Amino acid sequence: MNSGDIAWVMTSTALVLLMVPGVGLFYAGMVRKKNVVSMITLSIISMIIACVVWVVYGYSLSFSGDVSGFMGNLDRAFLRGVDISSGEPIPEMLFMLYQMMFAGVTLAIITSAMAERVRVSSFIFFGVLWLTFIYIPFAHWLWGNGWLSKMGALDFAGGMVVHVSSGFGALALAFLLGKRYGYGEHSIEPHSIPLTLIGLAMLWFGWFGFNGGSALQANDIAVNAIVVTFIASCFAGLTWMAVSWIKGKPGSLGIASGVIAGLASITPAAGFVDVAGAVVIGVISGILCFIALDLRIKRGIDESLDAWAIHGVGGAFGSIALGVFANPSISGYAGLMYGNANLLVSQIIAVIATITYAFAVTFVLAKITNMIIPMRVSIEEEYVGLDISQHGEVGYA
Amino acid sequence: MNSGDIAWVMTSTALVLLMVPGVGLFYAGMVRKKNVVSMITLSIISMIIACVVWVVYGYSLSFSGDVSGFMGNLDRAFLRGVDISSGEPIPEMLFMLYQMMFAGVTLAIITSAMAERVRVSSFIFFGVLWLTFIYIPFAHWLWGNGWLSKMGALDFAGGMVVHVSSGFGALALAFLLGKRYGYGEHSIEPHSIPLTLIGLAMLWFGWFGFNGGSALQANDIAVNAIVVTFIASCFAGLTWMAVSWIKGKPGSLGIASGVIAGLASITPAAGFVDVAGAVVIGVISGILCFIALDLRIKRGIDESLDAWAIHGVGGAFGSIALGVFANPSISGYAGLMYGNANLLVSQIIAVIATITYAFAVTFVLAKITNMIIPMRVSIEEEYVGLDISQHGEVGYA
Amino acid sequence: MNSGDIAWVMTSTALVLLMVPGVGLFYAGMVRKKNVVSMITLSIISMIIACVVWVVYGYSLSFSGDVSGFMGNLDRAFLRGVDISSGEPIPEMLFMLYQMMFAGVTLAIITSAMAERVRVSSFIFFGVLWLTFIYIPFAHWLWGNGWLSKMGALDFAGGMVVHVSSGFGALALAFLLGKRYGYGEHSIEPHSIPLTLIGLAMLWFGWFGFNGGSALQANDIAVNAIVVTFIASCFAGLTWMAVSWIKGKPGSLGIASGVIAGLASITPAAGFVDVAGAVVIGVISGILCFIALDLRIKRGIDESLDAWAIHGVGGAFGSIALGVFANPSISGYAGLMYGNANLLVSQIIAVIATITYAFAVTFVLAKITNMIIPMRVSIEEEYVGLDISQHGEVGYA
Amino acid sequence: MKMVIAIIRPEKFEAVEDALAEKGYLGMTVTEVKGRGEQKGIKLQYRGTSIEVDLLPKMKLEIIVDDGHVDEVIKTICENARTGKYGDGRIFVVPVEKSVRIRTGEITE
Amino acid sequence: MKMVIAIIRPEKFEAVEDALAEKGYLGMTVTEVKGRGEQKGIKLQYRGTSIEVDLLPKMKLEIIVDDGHVDEVIKTICENARTGKYGDGRIFVVPVEKSVRIRTGEITE
Amino acid sequence: MKMVIAIIRPEKFEAVEDALAEKGYLGMTVTEVKGRGEQKGIKLQYRGTSIEVDLLPKMKLEIIVDDGHVDEVIKTICENARTGKYGDGRIFVVPVEKSVRIRTGEITE
Numbered sequence A, B, C: 001m002n003s004g005d006i007a008w009v010m011t012s013t014a015l016v017l018l019m020v021p022g023v024g025l026f027y028a029g030m031v032r033k034k035n036v037v038s039m040i041t042l043s044i045i046s047m048i049i050a051c052v053v054w055v056v057y058g059y060s061l062s063f064s065g066d067v068s069g070f071m072g073n074l075d076r077a078f079l080r081g082v083d084i085s086s087g088e089p090i091p092e093m094l095f096m097l098y099q100m101m102f103a104g105v106t107l108a109i110i111t112s113a114m115a116e117r118v119r120v121s122s123f124i125f126f127g128v129l130w131l132t133f134i135y136i137p138f139a140h141w142l143w144g145n146g147w148l149s150k151m152g153a154l155d156f157a158g159g160m161v162v163h164v165s166s167g168f169g170a171l172a173l174a175f176l177l178g179k180r181y182g183y184g185e186h187s188i189e190p191h192s193i194p195l196t197l198i199g200l201a202m203l204w205f206g207w208f209g210f211n212g213g214s215a216l217q218a219n220d221i222a223v224n225a226i227v228v229t230f231i232a233s234c235f236a237g238l239t240w241m242a243v244s245w246i247k248g249k250p251g252s253l254g255i256a257s258g259v260i261a262g263l264a265s266i267t268p269a270a271g272f273v274d275v276a277g278a279v280v281i282g283v284i285s286g287i288l289c290f291i292a293l294d295l296r297i298k299r300g301i302d303e304s305l306d307a308w309a310i311h312g313v314g315g316a317f318g319s320i321a322l323g324v325f326a327n328p329s330i331s332g333y334a335g336l337m338y339g340n341a342n343l344l345v346s347q348i349i350a351v352i353a354t355i356t357y358a359f360a361v362t363f364v365l366a367k368i369t370n371m372i373i374p375m376r377v378s379i380e381e382e383y384v385g386l387d388i389s390q391h392g393e394v395g396y397a
Numbered sequence D, E, F: 001m002k003m004v005i006a007i008i009r010p011e012k013f014e015a016v017e018d019a020l021a022e023k024g025y026l027g028m029t030v031t032e033v034k035g036r037g038e039q040k041g042i043k044l045q046y047r048g049t050s051i052e053v054d055l056l057p058k059m060k061l062e063i064i065v066d067d068g069h070v071d072e073v074i075k076t077i078c079e080n081a082r083t084g085k086y087g088d089g090r091i092f093v094v095p096v097e098k099s100v101r102i103r104t105g106e107i108t109e
């Protein structure tokens, strides 16, 4: 083992952690003042839940062994046998922690669809279920030697594991939970764009660790990952800006959404595509996610902070796009453009499988949760705001 | 020397620096609008003072030689002879800088007890004294081959040097300075919880460098440190949330306090305990610091931002707990659980010594400061707020 | 190649990226509420433009080959031939990305002079011109084997390339664009000092990557760079605080300005001077930039957020100072203090050349831009604020 | 002249604003306020106990109109601000003795 | 009916609010304002010079009550908002001609 | 006594404040408000279309003075708040029946 690799993955772990409050702040700026605390706190709680689940059984079920392609076993429950000094290429204990952060971020992303209306106790219950029955299987399927990875599907840093799962999960939740009281009748304005842009800063910054760290080494793949990640994000931001400009003004939230769309889209592909691929993925994701967001609004679906349109659609698109653009000179995987159709087929199957599973199972889990602890707060609590009603706090005095 | 180790400690140094404004923002969100600038600025000034003191004599007195176990000598004053390319395992110059950040953070933490009432000139004077007569000795005692370390006491990343010193120092200051005008009579509400949570994000993130960097190498100990650090913080956050829920609602400030309590508690132990130890330390610290905070409020002590309850109590608890849970398979040190009572004894002695010294000497230094430049501003200045009265600025226009 | 070096430069790249929103937030806090979104967005757009320009031709024109000392060639346009696994000491692709961030930050800094009055479409047009005709040549002259570097001029991390260019460019822009409506008649107050201090935190933190990463290795030079960088920033902050205290109160914005002045001043020198040099550079820069800022205000020049006084003057001063203080034991370059006058002469020539070029060419480029898309918005748009008029958004609801 | 002071729900502000504009009442001054009504705000239930949130955000509109227009303004506001639930707010009418347009100095008594 | 407008210290707001509630005066509208009094605010001394902070944060309460209750409201506010130091604030009484409850449309003149 | 309510441009506030102080009118209460005037705010032109920004930030000053001083206060405000362009604002005068100084309890009718 190599101190440079360890240094890089430790740094990346910290960077991914920063994305958790990053998501919270990004979202919090876009809700009303009365829910600002709630929105950030949901992210923090996501991380805390993810940590506990991960330590107790999550890591083990994701990465230890394999039970018929679907899940791992419980051999490493309570991190039994996870070592601090052995592992390839980094100590397994570090790998475990790095992966834990991903679980936390993913759960934070899905809070988009619960914004300004979820009961916190119910969210905790749901969060545990969701990690157990969606995140952990996905991590196993694609990264833990589960059926999708055996089939040949690739997901460099979480296009499906993180973004499809949370994005399409959020869509299911939006249908189930219904609109915020008054949505569509009166305008619900972002209460603090600077807060959202502080969140964006943390996300953009943290994504270096998210995608770069997924190489698990400080090597050429990591370098490629951060380069294509950053380039895709800028081209997507530019595209979104351009598209929105045609229709009106280039808003900061649009540019920010474009940047995130580019980041989500390149995530599955970052270790496989080259700069040209990144540019194309960036540009298309800027257009595609814009359209998705527009569609969602026109359909009157209150998937409030657009985890679906940005993470879901972006992650799904990027997962397929890597089947087209994967350049064998990067990591040895060739996409359609390099004459190999198999990868594209695997990717399409994987995307369809993860979308379907994420949507359907999230729906079911939310139904179950609703039967035990109703997910929505009462109308009065929603009116007063979750900060007071759920946390007994006031965001700004 | 090894570029991976250097990379990691340079990164860690930056991370610890970020904790300085992190403390400032964390605190600033919890004071009233009229003191927001003051609160952040006190942290920035802390770092600046610490840098000057460190360069001139602080580093030398802490880490150069040893004068009867109490302090170092002045051989490295003005960083004479501190080299950029030699040192074990990292260049001494980098070690010096990394350590400098700790001094800055520690002084920032203690501003808790001066919130909304300290004269800035007096704080600077006091800060220099405090670093000289408390921080530097502590760093020497535990890390510079001073009497406590000779006795066998351990402090991985500053449970006593940083947290006990500032926490119990803050308590002494709170007694000496007295309550804020109106404290206990009318409510003094946090003016911006989002600001506090931005601070939390910086602290949580930065703590990877704080504890992980303390290994001074990108090795198994560093990996262990960040893993147990993070796990303890989540379990403590969870515990605090649970405990506060029983009494009312799970506020974001409570969860945040729990996270910090976990971080402070695991700090001395991060290089010595395993995951199981971290879970136990996390859970207990969540309860213990909650009780301490509650007690402080009930006693009507205006240690305004709870450096004592969280850092002081947490750091002291963690320093003792490592004497129980230290697992010899991590760094070779065995605690009570592994059949060695000696470590626990040393730890208890060290905690008692540092608590007593920190409390008493802070009190004396503040008394002395008070005689030269009164630490509290006038009642009018306090009423108008420190932003205007000390800095001539208004936080929000 | 070495994983430790790669890890460090990847980390540094992320750190420099964070400085982009850092500049935006730092600036945004100092403008009025109605322009907060605009100010942050200008920084984000700067990064996006820089990325596109860099990928298409910027990197190539800066670092590929040399055409009569003035510019590079187009051999690496579209990053043709830029490799992820070869390069000295780090993969060229990583070097490319790291350098890209510098272009983004530099363009962000210059937005100071356009604050609260620039048309966003015009800024984009201008930005492309400015990067092409000023930033890229400067990068080539000093870092890409262009005429200044051939002459022997040194610029470790961008004293001239980044700070002189943007600082003196901003001054030219301020003359050309004119004052904000009402400037000098009624007070224009910073709307959120906490926002500015969050920006400061990101800048201070990010600068470790800015200067430390410029060593391109995790070695003694990198260590020296971060040590002198940090020390200079603290001494400059202290000096500014002291100087402003004599005239009134020590404001947080003053201390922050001092810190940035120190950082900008040490930037060109960070790999060449020792701690003593850093202290002197820090102290002088604190005084010098304070005077420059004072002068600008007295002259009634609305270079709104003081890129000139701080970055321009600081960067120019530091570039000359390194000719005096360069200590041969660091990187082999000797300044006047070590008996070599040549370096000082080269530095002075380089500073004069870059100041003149940056000022004059910025002026011309802005004139050209003005003819195509007027840079200033209409008086009504300025009155209403750029957030609404340029972005269709409201910062705080 | 009268000053019509209306305290309404923030989420109804747009509707009221538009309705007034349509009827030609453009001039108005708006303040963000908090209000407590006769029900002492909203009661939230928690495991046995209940807490009251008594100060809720409201929008205050101040509209100066000639005496003859007061009723129409009141009607327009009422129609557009009403939800029928507690907390819809109040309208108060206060006499105005003099009105000055700063730009021109023109005075209406 | 009258509108009692009270400008008080923010730190006294809770006490005033509670005291009014106790006496049955629940309805009120609250605004964060800044105020300058006849002492031109607070003087701070600095090495020879002194600066004045003239605009200080205050809370404005607007309470509509029937004529007969005005004095009690004033008394309650005074008792609970007083510190005896400069800056305690003022109470003004303004006539109200009409009051409408938006929820019901009911009008009181 | 009267309450002079002036709604002015925020950027003119300092000038008005100073001018009033000079003439001896120190007491005042200030609120940040938004206002729409008879021009429906400011029109911004964009490629063919145009948008209107109708609510613009204003400062509201409330100044209680004896009847005899009303005109001087109005004049002072007008002179210092005027730019001559749309949006300069309005001044309204409302009767005040009673004024109480909380610190002393002293009542002026």
Ligand SMILES: Nc1ncnc2c1ncn2[C@@H]1O[C@H](COP(=O)(O)OP(=O)(O)O)[C@@H](O)[C@H]1O
Binding pocket: D007, D034, D035, D036, D037, D038, D039, D041, D056, D058, D085, D086, D087, D088, D089, D090, E026, E027, E028, E029, E030, E062, E063, E064, E065, E101, E102, E103
């Ligand atoms: N007596 C009053 N004086 C001043 N403001 C009042 C008074 N009563 C109500 N209000 C204002 O009207 C708002 C709505 O009042 P509320 O009694 O809740 O409405 P409703 O009449 O629909 O029940 C309050 O929040 C407050 O701002």
Ligand SMILES: Nc1ncnc2c1ncn2[C@@H]1O[C@H](COP(=O)(O)OP(=O)(O)O)[C@@H](O)[C@H]1O
Binding pocket: E007, E034, E035, E036, E037, E038, E039, E041, E056, E058, E085, E086, E087, E088, E089, E090, F026, F027, F028, F029, F030, F062, F063, F064, F065, F101, F102, F103
């Ligand atoms: N003439 C006035 N018009 C409007 N508001 C006033 C007037 N005088 C005082 N106020 C308000 O009352 C507040 C307290 O006034 P001040 O004169 O400081 O109190 P005190 O009467 O206790 O000395 C001021 O901040 C201001 O908001």
Ligand SMILES: Nc1ncnc2c1ncn2[C@@H]1O[C@H](COP(=O)(O)OP(=O)(O)O)[C@@H](O)[C@H]1O
Binding pocket: D026, D027, D028, D029, D030, D062, D063, D064, D065, D101, D102, D103, F007, F034, F035, F036, F037, F038, F039, F041, F056, F058, F085, F086, F087, F088, F089, F090
């Ligand atoms: N009828 C009105 N009632 C209440 N406030 C008004 C009224 N007319 C104007 N105002 C206030 O005065 C401000 C300036 O009005 P405006 O008509 O734009 O100014 P001008 O009279 O200079 O054209 C508005 O923003 C609003 O706050």
